[in-house]
Amino acid sequence: MRLNKQAIFAAIAPVVFTMSSASAWAHGDVKCTTEPKEKWRPHTELEAKLVKEGWQIRRMEKTTSCYEVYAKDPKGKRVEAFFNPVTFERVEE
Secondary structure (H helix, E strand, O other): OOOOHHHHHHHHHHHHHHHHHHHHHHHOOOOOOOOOHHHOOOHHHHHHHHHHOOOEEEEEEEOOOOEEEEEEOOOOOEEEEEEOOOOOOEEOO
C-alpha cells in the first residue's frame, strides 16, 4: 500500500504542531531577571564570553527577561540555553 504525501502530512502535522507549541509555551516560563533593561549588559559581551569558553554560537535572541542562545556547547552538543542578561549566569528551564 502506498500513501500519498497529503495523507502523510495530514497524519504528522498535528503531532509536529503540538510539539512545537508545547516547546514555545514552556519557554515562556523561563525567568532570568527582574532588573530593568537599562541594567542589562550587551549581548555581545555574553557572546564573547561563551566563544572564549568554547561555544559555537548560531543565534542569540532577547526575551522579556533573558538572553536566549542557540549554539553548540563546549562538548559539541546542540543546545538552547537561557542566560541572565545582568550576571550572564545560565538559567535552567
